């Protein structure tokens with residue numbers, strides 16, 4: 001259509017597919033923006049399956065890197081492939097989501113092509129470059145390269161301002177992961193809680209968990225499984241570095257179900273129906289907070305401290321600490337009820353529409369808003385969030 005702006009969205013992994021789906025759904029019939037998805041091939045099957053859950057297909061699938069390529073080699077591989085695809089007809093704007101190698105590659109390619117860049121989920125920080133690695137590094141670099149910073153929370157927007165980013169580029173939109181969660185929940189049936197044996201949903205796939213931390217986490221899971229009053233469901237990530245030890249340590253137990261990665265629809269059912277969630281995932285922290293499912297985060301650090309006010313607790317990777325926190329939730333109904341508090345620090349599911357509005361404004365005014373978004377009823381004069 002004449003006058004349409006071409007927006008290229010780069011994705012590479014399952015969470016990126018899930019978190020960009022709402023943008024495609026919201027922008028599907030936009031009169032002035034034409035959105036298309038470029039899948040880098042970092043996790044092609046996960047992306048294809050996750051998009052299919054929303055009735056979506058990527059417009060382009062780039063050649064996958066050779067198996068076993070080192071993580072930082074992926075960035076160069078994906079960036080070159082993106083530039084080869086776009087250099088003859090660069091888009092009006094590129095969007096990347098989150099903090100993966102594909103997201104960093106998309107940001108570098110946008111800069112090399114001279115194309116404006118938007119970052120969805122900008123400003124998440126753990127404050128530790130080693131945890132999570134390389135995501136903390138990736139998102140800091142992407143934010144330094146981006147023209148539009150879509151912050152998922154008040155804290156993330158404040159962090160960007162504190163880092164000196166131009167406040168007129170910072171837009172507090174909420175996270176599209178909540179849009180995806182609510183979209184899927186609206187299409188699923190009522191939540192079925194297992195009356196007799198309570199469901200514990202367990203996922204673990206982060207690089208910094210590999211080795212001793214993962215062994216300690218699995219030792220905690222085995223102790224909980226031995227109680228006899230819980231059923232543990234563990235969707236095993238395709239990454240062999242996570243899958244092999246989990247299968248070796250947890251396989252063959254009657255009360256532990258190891259399954260392949262769940263379709264997003266089934267995952268949302270499990271998140272809503274679980275009595276307790278044990279996870280080192282990032283997105284699941286946001287989803288669990290919104291659903292009010294008590295969750296123990298199996299990490300040293302989280303870039304989502306906003307969720308810790310509700311029913312999500314950071315417990316680390318020590319076996320005894322995980323067992324103690326889980327058993328308190330299993331044996332103290334009042335404590336479990338107190339943790340069943342939905343919290344919405346990452347928005348109410350309208351982030352995609354806000355992002356598209358800001359993109360349109362960027363094009364229509366040719367520059368960003370005059371009045372920095374950070375001043376207003378949520379913010380003090382020096383840009384700190386009120387009550388933070």
Ligand SMILES: CC(=O)N[C@@H]1[C@@H](OP(=O)(O)OP(=O)(O)OC[C@H]2O[C@@H](n3ccc(=O)[nH]c3=O)[C@H](O)[C@@H]2O)O[C@H](CO)[C@@H](O)[C@@H]1O
Nearest residue numbers: 015016098099100132135235261262263264267281282283
């Ligand atoms: C440092 C960090 O935290 N970075 C995060 C990381 O994503 P993550 O840690 O959230 O990754 P996963 O846990 O793999 O995916 C989670 C999604 O997948 C769904 N799911 C899970 C298991 C399954 O069997 N079936 C599913 O459907 C689940 O409900 C959820 O929506 O990278 C993203 C992209 O850059 C970032 O945005 C995000 O901050």
